[in-house]
Amino acid sequence: MLEYDIVVIGGGQAGLAAAIEAKKNGIDSIIIIERDKELGGILQQCIHNGFGVHEFGEELTGTEYAERFIDQVNTYDIECKLVTMVLRITNKKIVEVVNSEDGYMCIKAKSIILAMGCRERTRGAIIIPGTRPSGIFTAGAAQRIINMEGYLIGKKVFILGSGDIGLIMARRLTLEGAKVLGVAEILEYSSGLSRNIVQCLDDFNIPLLLGHTVTSILGKDRIEGVVVAKVDKNRKPIKESEKIYECDTLLLSVGLIPENELSKDVKIRIDSNTGGPIVNQIMETSINGIFACGNVVHVHDLADYVSEESKRAGRNAAKYVKGEIKNSKNVIGIISGKGIRYVVPHYIGVDDIEEYIDLFMRVDRVYENIRLSVISEAEILKEVFRKRVCPGEMQKIKLPLFHFKDRKISSIKIEVREGG
Amino acid sequence: MKEENIICIACPLGCNLQIIRNRSSIIIKGNRCKKGEDYAIREVTNPTRILTTTVKINNSFLNRLPVRTNKPIPKDKIFKCMELINSIEIDAPVKIGDVILKKTLGLNVDVVASRSMKKV
Ligand SMILES: Cc1cc2nc3c(=O)[nH]c(=O)nc-3n(C[C@H](O)[C@H](O)[C@H](O)COP(=O)(O)OP(=O)(O)OC[C@H]3O[C@@H](n4cnc5c(N)ncnc54)[C@H](O)[C@@H]3O)c2cc1C
Numbered sequence: 001m002l003e004y005d006i007v008v009i010g011g012g013q014a015g016l017a018a019a020i021e022a023k024k025n026g027i028d029s030i031i032i033i034e035r036d037k038e039l040g041g042i043l044q045q046c047i048h049n050g051f052g053v054h055e056f057g058e059e060l061t062g063t064e065y066a067e068r069f070i071d072q073v074n075t076y077d078i079e080c081k082l083v084t085m086v087l088r089i090t091n092k093k094i095v096e097v098v099n100s101e102d103g104y105m106c107i108k109a110k111s112i113i114l115a116m117g118c119r120e121r122t123r124g125a126i127i128i129p130g131t132r133p134s135g136i137f138t139a140g141a142a143q144r145i146i147n148m149e150g151y152l153i154g155k156k157v158f159i160l161g162s163g164d165i166g167l168i169m170a171r172r173l174t175l176e177g178a179k180v181l182g183v184a185e186i187l188e189y190s191s192g193l194s195r196n197i198v199q200c201l202d203d204f205n206i207p208l209l210l211g212h213t214v215t216s217i218l219g220k221d222r223i224e225g226v227v228v229a230k231v232d233k234n235r236k237p238i239k240e241s242e243k244i245y246e247c248d249t250l251l252l253s254v255g256l257i258p259e260n261e262l263s264k265d266v267k268i269r270i271d272s273n274t275g276g277p278i279v280n281q282i283m284e285t286s287i288n289g290i291f292a293c294g295n296v297v298h299v300h301d302l303a304d305y306v307s308e309e310s311k312r313a314g315r316n317a318a319k320y321v322k323g324e325i326k327n328s329k330n331v332i333g334i335i336s337g338k339g340i341r342y343v344v345p346h347y348i349g350v351d352d353i354e355e356y357i358d359l360f361m362r363v364d365r366v367y368e369n370i371r372l373s374v375i376s377e378a379e380i381l382k383e384v385f386r387k388r389v390c391p392g393e394m395q396k397i398k399l400p401l402f403h404f405k406d407r408k409i410s411s412i413k414i415e416v417r418e419g420g
Numbered sequence: 421m422k423e424e425n426i427i428c429i430a431c432p433l434g435c436n437l438q439i440i441r442n443r444s445s446i447i448i449k450g451n452r453c454k455k456g457e458d459y460a461i462r463e464v465t466n467p468t469r470i471l472t473t474t475v476k477i478n479n480s481f482l483n484r485l486p487v488r489t490n491k492p493i494p495k496d497k498i499f500k501c502m503e504l505i506n507s508i509e510i511d512a513p514v515k516i517g518d519v520i521l522k523k524t525l526g527l528n529v530d531v532v533a534s535r536s537m538k539k540v
């Protein structure tokens with residue numbers, strides 16, 4: 001059987017950053033397994049700019065960002081297997097893979113890094129009544145078709161859901177000469193980044209219909225239109241407000257789900273809020289030596305955050321291989337308090353804390369002029385002020401090590417505090 | 421004095437900026453970094469955007485090569501620039517940063533490849 005110190009599953013941003021960092025931390029025997037023909041993952045279809053402002057201090061496109069990391073993988077001479085699918089992993093850390101060259105293969109790893117990314121929710125996941133004509137795409141699939149394969153998918157487009165990919169595609173389609181009639185969002189706020197509403201919708205006068213949804217799809221072979229209605233405060237469509245938009249294409253941008261079939265199969269504990277593995281601050285899952293990072297853990301809106309988190313996973317997987325991870329019983333739970341939908345990591349392994357801990361979180365709705373408070377019992381460990389927060393924009397709080405050193409804390413809670 | 425609120429699009433953090441304009445000065449508040457200030461001033465004087473799109477590429481494993489303007493271009497030139505880019509074809513191999521169109525539309529801006537693509 002083939003043996004490696006670290007097997008990285010997925011060659012997207014997360015897998016690349018983790019592998020490079022593990023290599024920098026002294027591990028030579030690393031392999032990246034990727035099912036696609038090339039490395040880079042989702043970034044290869046992200047031709048828009050807005051990546052790496054914080055990591056590189058300049059604004060790159062997704063493809064430029066990916067190429068910088070792929071170059072490093074090549075410079076460090078890290079082994080990759082492309083067009084190779086991971087079928088299963090076992091709790092003995094055997095990775096079962098298949099490709100057309102080697103057939104079926106088992107690889108024994110000392111440590112595994114899960115970096116499989118996420119997949120898009122489809123129409124099935126949201127259930128719209130009506131016919132099932134052609135011309136309905138998920139926004140990410142449309143992005144791939146237009147940007148890589150080079151086909152325009154339609155001329156008159158309606159978009160359901162205001163996630164970032166949908167917003168980016170509204171601009172992309174407009175630039176390529178299609179007419180985007182509108183973007184309907186069932187919530188009262190967009191789940192996309194504010195900057196994307198400005199530069200993808202406002203710049204081109206594309207209406208954003210907040211509190212609206214598609215109630216039915218018209219057309220037999222090809223889609224001919226959609227029925228759009230306002231929703232009441234229980235998100236129920238209001239019949240009288242229904243309006244028909246004639247279109248030949250409907251894009252769905254209704255969210256992403258971490259891709260965790262492999263993790264569930266080996267019984268790694270999953271958080272039902274994030275859809276990803278439960279992890280500690282070094283990105284270790286409920287199975288010692290199996291780490292996870294990037295969109296497989298929780299959906300990120302910033303590639304830089306993916307890189308940060310993945311470096312942490314890579315560095316600590318290297319430590320694990322060298323026997324430097326303590327994994328003691330000394331843990332601190334992290335609780336999502338009022339206003340917080342989830343926090344990653346889920347708990348802190350005190351004896352493995354590096355200099356600081358990054359807490360990533362999402363709030364449950366839009367708030368203005370609030371503080372995000374990290375509390376232990378009644379004591380406030382840290383507080384940050386935010387003028388505006390929304391669920392679409394991930395929040396980050398840095399906690400230095402001194403908060404935890406030589407103290408008996410059993411849990412910390414993060415909550416939104418309103419009023420100044 | 422005039423006050424205006426805009427969202428900074430210079431990076432994905434999307435700070436809420438206040439622009440306070442006097443007859444002789446522009447004051448920017450709410451930016452977390454210097455880039456935000458520059459963006460706000462440009463936005464109220466001469467709004468520009470980086471244009472990213474693709475161009476047809478021959479003999480590679482993909483049909484389209486992603487390209488970008490190496491500097492922001494005036495907003496009202498975006499569709500003219502798209503027309504021009506859609507009228508050309510190029511051949512692989514291409515290296516990231518290769519100039520695809522020089523001094524586009526007479527502006528001091530080049531259209532460059534935003535990834536490398538091998539010949540197959
Ligand atoms: C459409 C879109 C637009 C974005 N826009 C921005 C932006 O403007 N700015 C910004 O900073 N960030 C942006 N992001 C966020 C960020 O770029 C991504 O979250 C990040 O690239 C995700 O990296 P990843 O490695 O976790 O996932 P992915 O890139 O999805 O990589 C996962 C990889 O794993 C492989 N894989 C999965 N399962 C298997 C298996 N069983 N066997 C082998 N291989 C497997 C997949 O083929 C894929 O290559 C965007 C994200 C998306 C989806």
Ligand code: SF4
Pocket residue numbers: 428429430431432433434435450451452453454455456457
């Ligand atoms: S002000 Fe700076 S940090 Fe804030 S959005 Fe603009 S570029 Fe980003």
